[in-house]
Amino acid sequence: QLQxxxxxxxxxxxxxTLSLTCTVSGGPFSSSSYYWGWIRQPPGKGLEWIxxxxxxxxxxxxxxxxxxxxxxxxxxxxxFSLKLSSVTAADTAVYYCxxxxxxxxxxxxxxxxxxxxxxxxxVSS
Amino acid sequence: xxxxxxxxxxxxxxxGDRVTITCRASQGISNYLAWFQQKPGKAPxxxxxxxxxxxxxxxxxFSGSGxxxxxxxxxxxxxxxxxxxxxxxxxxRYPPTFGQGTRLEIx
Numbered sequence: 001q002l003q004x005x006x007x008x009x010x011x012x013x014x015x016x017t018l019s020l021t022c023t024v025s026g027g028p029f030s031s032s033s034y035y036w037g038w039i040r041q042p043p044g045k046g047l048e049w050i051x052x053x054x055x056x057x058x059x060x061x062x063x064x065x066x067x068x069x070x071x072x073x074x075x076x077x078x079x080f081s082l083k084l085s086s087v088t089a090a091d092t093a094v095y096y097c098x099x100x101x102x103x104x105x106x107x108x109x110x111x112x113x114x115x116x117x118x119x120x121x122x123v124s125s
Numbered sequence: 126x127x128x129x130x131x132x133x134x135x136x137x138x139x140x141g142d143r144v145t146i147t148c149r150a151s152q153g154i155s156n157y158l159a160w161f162q163q164k165p166g167k168a169p170x171x172x173x174x175x176x177x178x179x180x181x182x183x184x185x186x187f188s189g190s191g192x193x194x195x196x197x198x199x200x201x202x203x204x205x206x207x208x209x210x211x212x213x214x215x216x217x218r219y220p221p222t223f224g225q226g227t228r229l230e231i232x
Contacts, residue, residue, distance in 0.1 A: 047161075047169070047212060047223040062220040096168055109216040111159040113180060115168040 002027035004116035005074075012091075012123050018084040022097030022116055029078040030055045035100040035110055037078045038071060040093040048093075051092045051112060052100050053080055060109075071082050094118040127151050127215050137232040141216075142203045146227045148196045148213035159231035160198045162188055163226075164209045172211075173198065186194035 010022035022036065029036075037052030044063060051061035053071045061069055065084070073080040096118045100110040128151035137143050142146040148158065156176035161169040171180045173189040176196055200207055208231050213224040 029193065046159075046225050047214075049221045049223075060219055064220075101174075103216075106217070107217045109155060109221045111171075111174050111214060111216040112156075112169075113171050113174070115170070118168050 002099065002114050004099065004114060004121035005030075006095060006097050006116045007117060008121070010120055010122060012087055012121060013088055013125050014123055018087050018121055018123070019081065020045075020095055020097075020119060020121070021079050023082045024078045024080075024099075026101075030075045033102055034058075035102055036071075036073065037100045037110070037112070038069075038082045039096045039098055039099045039112070040091075040116075041096070042093045049085075050082065050095075054094065056081060056101070065118045078092055089123050094120050126220060126222050127154060127218055127220055128184055129213055129224040131211075131213055131227045134225065135228040135230065137230045138203055138230045140203055141203060144200045144203055144221065144229065146198045146211055146213075148191075148198070148224050148230075150194045150196075150217075153193045154215045154217035156192050157215055158189070158191065158196045159224045160187075161212045162207075162209045163212065164182060169212065196208065202232055205231075 003025050005023050014017045036054040038050040053059045053073050068085045070083045096110040097116040099114040130149045132147045160173040163169040172188045177189045188199045210228045212227045
């Protein structure tokens with residue numbers, strides 16, 4: 001059974017960089033069929049897609065976060081990671097990692113079929 | 126970005142009721158529409174993709190329909206475990222965007 005598990009600091013200071021890692025087990029990781037993505041949810045609010053990475057390293061980002069977000073992948077460890085720079089209180093959220101089936105066409109986006117349990121990251125001094 | 130609007134924002138219903146939640150896209154998205162269920166303190170669960178296809182393991186009382194700009198999620202007979210918040214998502218164009226959610230509560 002596919003499992004995704006987020007890990008990383010739960011508290012980050014303003015202006016610093018948020019770093020999270022997702023470890024994938026129980027299913028194919030280095031597969032051309034899937035992207036691996038990050039989605040966040042501020043407390044009491046809705047969902048926001050951050051970005052995703054393919055197994056060979058190609059990425060897509062939400063334009064609203066593209067200047068601050070970097071996603072990278074380590075296929076030897078079945079892990080992918082998110083870095084979000086220059087954080088503010090507005091970046092406080094539960095961060096989910098997710099498996100996202102590769103789109104059928106280049107100009108269509110991707111949805112989620114499996115989610116991690118989520119990791120709360122609070123930005124505060 | 127494509128805006129997704131769900132209605133109603135909240136809904137009260139009883140066990141055994143048939144419930145429908147609506148999602149409208151700000152532009153046509155063909156059938157690139159997914160539905161998710163989220164319970165308090167838990168990660169979302171994927172229910173439906175391509176507007177009407179059930180994810181593996183999802184009970185058949187859940188169904189989805191629609192194309193273009195208007196979509197619905199229907200639960201044919203509410204069970205106690207169905208009380209949750211439901212989100213739609215378009216994945217027709219980047220970035221994928223979500224509706225604001227519909228909270229389904231017990232009457």
